[in-house]
Amino acid sequence: MTKILFTQSDIIEMMVEKGNPFGGAVVESFVWITALSELGVKINVFKTSDDKxxxxxxxKLIETIETYDPIKGMRWARWLTYRYPNLISAIKRSDPNYVYEPIPTWNSFFLGLVYKFLGIKQILRIANDNMLDERIKITHSKFDQIFIQLGFKICDFISVQNEFQFNTLKKKYPNKNIIKLFNPIVISSDFIVKDYNKSGYISWVANFRYQKNLQLLYNIVLSLPNEEFKIAGKPISPLDEETEIFIEKLKDLPNVEFVGSVSRNEILPFFSKSKFLLNTSRYEGFSNTFLEAMMTGTPILTTENVNPDGIIDTFGLGYIYKDENDLKQILNSISETHYLQKSKNCIEYVQKNHDHLVLAQKLLDFLKI
Incomplete structure (x- = not known):
């Protein structure tokens, strides 16, 4: 039986009681795990040794493999003297055919050398567009940038989310095995009926950081005083100055409610009661929140910065706005008939293009499993 090891230890939060919700890459990885397990693949997941x-x-069929305690080891030498020995031991105990890394890091190169030595195939999944152009300089050190690129060079397979990622990597690594796979989602029939509800709120879901552009969110909320906004998520530490400023500004607005982190079993009901999902991000790859909202028939409000492969306007899944003034005009012009068509489009699009089992089988075919 083929075995795939998922290295992101945060995935464990999706598998335990009262786990702490994490970002999109964790959610996406968990759906891949669910689909691959259903297709007969044996799955292992890393977990830190302090997590009991x-x-x-x-x-229970998903085996967890303990790695290391994140607070142990000598501070300046813990990777070489403590973490790497424990990681290598964990990899050997797992003995996988493939290793899946949901987010490439500087460590992808160094562990990639270990995988080569052990005869294990390495799969890197691109989680965000900013990893592939000048924007990486904002979020990653020079050290990170160099070794992420080396990781791309030595890995066996790269899986991407959209055409921008595919074309960028194919141009740089023309002989690399690269596949474009949209993010998967488990299709639920419980929330796929949508009514036009003028009293519904506009939802915004993300962890709070610079990428998510809370300044634009504030400007939009300020320009739409008659709309109710529900903001779901939590701050990412360390918090950048811009995000910190606009969190406080948003808290002062009367039409905003901060609802905190929304659990996995609450996210679909949350979207089903909202009339739009608002995205203000400066960049994304393919947002899982789009899939969750669309599955409930909730159209998307986003900018051209986050419109993967142009699907929002091409398939009529929502509205593209330029700024807060443009969005205000768009919302004022929407009819009930127009809204319901967008809602129907969302449900049909997700069912046709993002079924977790169909996409997982495409991944297995790509890997020749």
Whole structure:
């Protein structure tokens, strides 16, 4: 039986009682795990050795592999003297055919050398567009940038989310095995009926950081005093100055409610009661929140910065706005008939293009499993 090891230890949060919700890459990885397991692939997931929580009964077939305690080891030498020895031991105990890394890091190169030595195939998944152009300089050190690029060079497979990522990597690494796979989602029939609800709120879902552009969110909320906004998420530490300023500004607005982190079993009901999902991000790859909202028939409000492969306007899944004034005009012009068509489009698009089992089978075909 083929075995795939998922290296992102945060995935464990999706498998334990009262786990802490994480970002899109964790959610996406968990859906891949669900789909691959259903297709007969054996799955292992890394977890840190200090985490003694047990997994839920429904995930007992997914074996967790302990790595290291993140607070142990000598501060300036812990990677060489403590973490790498424990990681290598964990990889050997897992003995996978493939290793799946949801977010490439500087460590992808160094562990990639280990995988080569052990005869394990390495899969890198691109989680965000900013990793592939000048924007990486904002979020990653020079050290990170160099070794992420080396990681791309030595890995066996790269999986991307959109055409921009595919074309950028194919141009740079023409002989690399690269596949474009949209993010998967488990299709639920419980929330796929949408009514036009003028009293519904506009939802905004993300962890708070510079990428998510809370300044634009503030400007939009300020320009739409008659709309109710529900903001879901939590700050990412360390918090950048811009984000910190606009969180406080948003808290002062009467039409804003901060609802905190929304659990996985609450996210679809949350979207089903909202009339739009608002995105203000400076960049993304393919946002999982788009899929969750569209599955409930909730159209998307976004800019051209976040419109992967142009799907929002091409397939009529929502509205593209330029700034807060443009968005205000758009919302004032929407009819009930127009809204319901967008809602129907969302449901049909997700069912046709993002079914988790169909996409997982495409991944297995790509890997020749």
């Amino acid at each position: 929580r047990s997994t839920k009964d429904e995930f």
